[in-house]
Amino acid sequence: MKMKKFNYYQPTEIRFGTGRLEELGEVVARFGQNCLLVTVPEIPELSELFRRAKNILKDKGINVVHFDGVIPNPTVEVVAKGANLAKNNQVEVVVGLGGGSSMDTAKAIAVEVTHPGSCWDYIFSSESQPTEKTLPIIAVPTTSGTGSHVTQVAVVTNPQEKYKSALFNNHLYPRVSIVDPELVVTLPPHFTATTGFDVFAHAFESYINPHGSPYTDMTALEAIRIVARYLPQAVKVGSDIEARTWMA
Incomplete structure (x- = not known):
């Protein structure tokens, strides 16, 4: 049987292994000194992880702004809040720490901060698409399954239009993905x-x-x-x- 033609493109640098979270500050410093950390709201079970991530960043001289407004199936309103926070603090790089919703929100924020209008204006079916102005994205997954840490996709929901869609563009690939198995040990x-x-x-x-x-x-x-x-x-x-x- 003749093998079919296919393309393969994966630009994300993957750092895999236990203890690799310690490299977060070094990685982020390559892209800027002002960082937006994107997570779900802080709860007791996550407090230590968030504190640790912030300390690792600060130890490398990174200024950290924490946006903890991520919700399941992130909406355009949530993305807008994160983007406004990033703009007001001259953020240069975005870190998505958590599951798929946190990483997708980080990607959408990275687009909205650097482009006119809303992230919704840049979904895959739109004429306008994200450009190289998109902020660098660093992904740190804390669950299995989403794959968002190595894809060019960010799923968002528009409640007003009652529609769920996605940004799909190569500029949304995370520059670096830190996959540390220790981060999922406490997952219920x-x-x-x-x-x-x-x-x-x-x-x-x-x-x-x-x-x-x-x-x-x-x-x-x-x-x-x-x-x-x-x-x-x-x-x-x-x-x-x-x-x-x-x-x-």
Whole structure:
């Protein structure tokens, strides 16, 4: 059978492994001294992670502005609040720390800060598209499954139009993604299971996609194998760093 033609493009620098969060300050300093940290609202379970991330940044001389207004299925209003905060503080780089919603919000903010109008004006179906003016984005995932830390996609919702869409542009690829399995050790079993199964869902739909390629088939099958082997253990024993590392 003749192999089909395909393209592959992945510009994100991936730093993977336990303890890699400590490199966040060094990474951000490459792109600027004023940073917007984008997260969900602070709760006791997340306070230590947020404090640690801020301290790592400050130790490298980074000025940190914390936007903790992320919600599930981020809206254009949430993005606008984050973008206004970034503009008022002359932010030069945006860090998305958390799950898919935090990273998608960070990407949309990086666009809205540097372009006229709303992020909604730059969804994939619009004539206007993000440009090289988009602020550098650093992604630090704390769950499995979303894939937002290595994609050019930011999903946003417009409540007024009752419509959910996405920005889809190569300028939204994170410059660097720090994948530290230690950050998911405290993820509760329910969220470990649901976000872990999300990995399986993405891999399965990729494998059965008629527009797939030998490369995507290879990675999809390996992802399915990893989920089948390590997700049950990660759910059962959250502190199992080997299972967490494979699922990260």
